[in-house]
Amino acid sequence: DSGVTQTPKHLITATGQRVTLRCSPRSGDLSVYWYQQSLDQGLQFLIQYYNGEERAKGNILERFSAQQFPDLHSELNLSSLELGDSALYFCASSVRADNTEAFFGQGTRLTVV
Amino acid sequence: AQSVAQPEDQVNVAEGNPLTVKCTYSVSGNPYLFWYVQYPNRGLQFLLKYITGDNLVKGSYGFEAEFNKSQTSFHLKKPSALVSDSALYFCAVRPSSGNTPLVFGKGTRLSVIA
Numbered sequence: 001d002s003g004v005t006q007t008p009k010h011l012i013t014a015t016g017q018r019v020t021l022r023c024s025p026r027s028g029d030l031s032v033y034w035y036q037q038s039l040d041q042g043l044q045f046l047i048q049y050y051n052g053e054e055r056a057k058g059n060i061l062e063r064f065s066a067q068q069f070p071d072l073h074s075e076l077n078l079s080s081l082e083l084g085d086s087a088l089y090f091c092a093s094s095v096r097a098d099n100t101e102a103f104f105g106q107g108t109r110l111t112v113v
Numbered sequence: 114a115q116s117v118a119q120p121e122d123q124v125n126v127a128e129g130n131p132l133t134v135k136c137t138y139s140v141s142g143n144p145y146l147f148w149y150v151q152y153p154n155r156g157l158q159f160l161l162k163y164i165t166g167d168n169l170v171k172g173s174y175g176f177e178a179e180f181n182k183s184q185t186s187f188h189l190k191k192p193s194a195l196v197s198d199s200a201l202y203f204c205a206v207r208p209s210s211g212n213t214p215l216v217f218g219k220g221t222r223l224s225v226i227a
């Protein structure tokens with residue numbers, strides 16, 4: 001168990017809908033990262049937050065947004081969902097912002113139908 | 114921009130034999146290199162990292178990796194494979210300076226056959 005908790009584990013929703021994925025980092029970790037894992041694209045970095053502030057942005061679509069709250073948990077919001085958004089979404093956390101060792105949650109499997 | 118190549122989608126090895134999972138990278142400046150393992154329906158688990166120092170890095174579960182700067186490689190190795198090592202292995206890289214997120218390879222599926 002990495003100490004990173006993601007909910008829900010599975011999510012099935014229809015195209016056009018909006019969902020929120022939640023991540024609780026390891027105790028003491030200030031940095032949270034979101035990754036998308038799909039069969040054709042591999043593991044893609046989406047966005048990083050450090051102590052409540054956006055720190056780095058990757059290949060995140062405009063339909064997606066995220067935030068990190070004062071208690072350091074993070075949420076990834078996915079809207080206007082398309083079939084191609086079906087993927088495994090991982091959250092990872094690390095103590096510092098420099099990502100030298102990140103611990104991953106078990107992921108949320110999103111299926112868009 | 115940094116990148117990682119894992120040239121083999123699949124590696125098959127007999128139990129008890131040595132295994133190698135290959136990784137080459139491209140990065141500006143010095144690299145930080147990582148290996149992660151993913152078991153079915155699980156998140157990625159950290160195996161080992163190279164930050165600086167000795168080119169041979171030892172990690173969890175008997176795995177090790179050798180950093181080769183001239184060949185820009187960071188191959189994962191284990192002297193004697195176990196069936197339980199069967200999983201998806203990811204190599205990742207980021208530059209040692211700045212705050213750049215990890216870039217992952219596409220993964221190599223290791224199958225250890227009894």
